[in-house]
Amino acid sequence: xxxxxxxxxxxxxxxxxxGSERPARDGSSRAAxxxxxxxxxxxxxxxxxxxxxxxxAARPIAKPARFPLRAAAALFIQxxxxxxxxxxxxxxxxxxxxxxxxxxxxxxxxxxxxxxHYLTAWSRFDAFSHAAFDRMAWRKRVLFEYWAHAACMVxxxxxxxxxxxxxxxxxxxxxxxxxxxxxxxxxxxVEAEIRARGPxxxxxxxxxxxxxxxxxxxxxxxxxxxxxxxxxxxxxxxxRVHFQKRFDLAQRVLEEFDRVEPLTREQFAAWHLRRSLHxxxxxxxxxxxxxxxxxxxxxxxxxxxxxxxxxxxxxxxxEIAGHRGRWFALAEDLKSLAAAARRRRAARGTTLLAPxxxxxxxxxxxxxxxxxDYRIEVYTPxxxxxxxxxxxxxxxxxxxxxxxxxKTHRAARRLEVKxxxxxxxxxxxxxxxxxxxxxxxxxxxxxxxxAALRSLATFVGASSIALxxxxxxxxxxxxxxxxx
Numbered sequence: 001x002x003x004x005x006x007x008x009x010x011x012x013x014x015x016x017x018x019g020s021e022r023p024a025r026d027g028s029s030r031a032a033x034x035x036x037x038x039x040x041x042x043x044x045x046x047x048x049x050x051x052x053x054x055x056x057a058a059r060p061i062a063k064p065a066r067f068p069l070r071a072a073a074a075l076f077i078q079x080x081x082x083x084x085x086x087x088x089x090x091x092x093x094x095x096x097x098x099x100x101x102x103x104x105x106x107x108x109x110x111x112x113x114x115x116x117h118y119l120t121a122w123s124r125f126d127a128f129s130h131a132a133f134d135r136m137a138w139r140k141r142v143l144f145e146y147w148a149h150a151a152c153m154v155x156x157x158x159x160x161x162x163x164x165x166x167x168x169x170x171x172x173x174x175x176x177x178x179x180x181x182x183x184x185x186x187x188x189x190v191e192a193e194i195r196a197r198g199p200x201x202x203x204x205x206x207x208x209x210x211x212x213x214x215x216x217x218x219x220x221x222x223x224x225x226x227x228x229x230x231x232x233x234x235x236x237x238x239x240r241v242h243f244q245k246r247f248d249l250a251q252r253v254l255e256e257f258d259r260v261e262p263l264t265r266e267q268f269a270a271w272h273l274r275r276s277l278h279x280x281x282x283x284x285x286x287x288x289x290x291x292x293x294x295x296x297x298x299x300x301x302x303x304x305x306x307x308x309x310x311x312x313x314x315x316x317x318x319e320i321a322g323h324r325g326r327w328f329a330l331a332e333d334l335k336s337l338a339a340a341a342r343r344r345r346a347a348r349g350t351t352l353l354a355p356x357x358x359x360x361x362x363x364x365x366x367x368x369x370x371x372x373d374y375r376i377e378v379y380t381p382x383x384x385x386x387x388x389x390x391x392x393x394x395x396x397x398x399x400x401x402x403x404x405x406x407k408t409h410r411a412a413r414r415l416e417v418k419x420x421x422x423x424x425x426x427x428x429x430x431x432x433x434x435x436x437x438x439x440x441x442x443x444x445x446x447x448x449x450x451a452a453l454r455s456l457a458t459f460v461g462a463s464s465i466a467l468x469x470x471x472x473x474x475x476x477x478x479x480x481x482x483x484x
Contacts, residue, residue, distance in 0.1 A: 066319040071341035073369045073435035075281030085351035086126035104152030106356040112390040119354035127459040145237040147294040163262035166233030190225040199238040199246040269305040282329045290362035346398030350448030371433030372400035401426045415462035419469045427472035450482020
């Protein structure tokens with residue numbers, strides 16, 4: 001490949017699932033309502049043969065299992081399918097498996113390097129045909145579009161769960177009430193047009209925007225109608241043309257839609273929490289709230305669900321060494337956490353991550369686990385940006401070692417790497433600051449970054465790479481050689 005260079009703790013049974021979560025939106029700070037003992041134990045009957053109550057009360061409470069921070073990080077990496085970065089082949093089965101384990105693949109309209117969902121898949125599957133991904137997602141429909149963290153692609157098999165969120169959308173989003181009263185004819189008309197004509201996009205409806213107002217509510221009425229119909233499950237995304245959504249009736253997109261039995265509200269709440277916990281391996285309450293952020297629920301409702309799963313034994317409290325506060329894991333994941341703690345490395349290989357990658361959904365968690373302070377600077381004024389408009393975190397052997405601000409110049413078929421910021425500890429040859437598996441081989445890591453950038457260039461259709469500034473500057477020459 002041609003290269004050009006530019007110069008440049010207490011037990012769950014002992015307390016309710018409260019913790020440090022922020023108050024509910026309604027101002028409530030009540031703990032989850034109590035019921036039976038959280039561990040499901042029954043109190044002894046009061047009869048002459050029963051032991052004294054003090055003996056029952058004196059029974060020791062099991063202490064939560066304790067794990068090192070690297071165990072939590074390693075299992076998180078595994079569930080995000082980054083234990084072998086760019087090491088798997090894109091197949092329908094692998095795509096579904098990753099999406100199910102992670103909870104979803106986020107979609108975003110920014111196309112500086114490539115679309116976010118393609119980049120997220122590339123980080124796991126290396127360079128692949130965009131058309132092959134599209135066939136799996138929008139023709140075979142192994143995935144479908146809905147909201148999970150934000151707009152996401154989610155597994156088709158999760159339809160019973162997300163069907164519940166669709167049914168409850170109107171109940172949870174009462175801010176739509178006034179618009180619906182004023183625009184019922186628009187809503188009915190848009191749905192009737194789709195029913196008669198088949199898949200339609202926003203551009204197919206020609207109404208003008210309102211004369212006044214700014215922001216989201218300044219959409220033209222048909223745009224609001226399309227969004228409402230989608231979120232309530234009357235339509236689904238049929239396909240995308242130039243990334244613009246085309247909607248069709250839900251039962252024409254997924255033929256089983258009307259036959260699917262939606263989860264009950266209680267089942268959905270439990271599924272939602274379990275899915276988030278599975279994706280992260282071990283998590284705090286705040287982590288759980290910030291991972292799958294849709295639908296928004298009141299704090300008291302989330303705590304009630306957590307308390308119920310603690311009581312049933314499906315979820316257990318764990319301790320993470322060096323981190324105070326309550327952490328939780330699925331009971332079935334205790335063996336996985338123990339195995340993760342024994343690993344010599346959490347991952348083998350190098351890749352770059354999209355800013356909207358599911359590993360990065362809760363950036364405070366990323367900072368706790370990896371010592372990596374990441375901020376998306378797309379909406380930051382240029383003079384205030386620190387790492388660049390579209391910086392891609394660099395992931396090597398289970399550690400985040402830096403970030404690269406990149407841009408694809410499609411007409412010139414060139415991948416421009418404007419600046420690479422390596423983390424100070426990495427540039428200095430020191431061990432990682434948080435979850436660590438020992439010192440990294442810096443030369444090997446830089447070579448891995450070069451290989452990842454070459455793969456990315458191939459993936460986005462670039463035949464050359466232009467390397468700009470590298471911090472630390474002494475790592476520029478070895479990185480430039482790695483790009484040859």
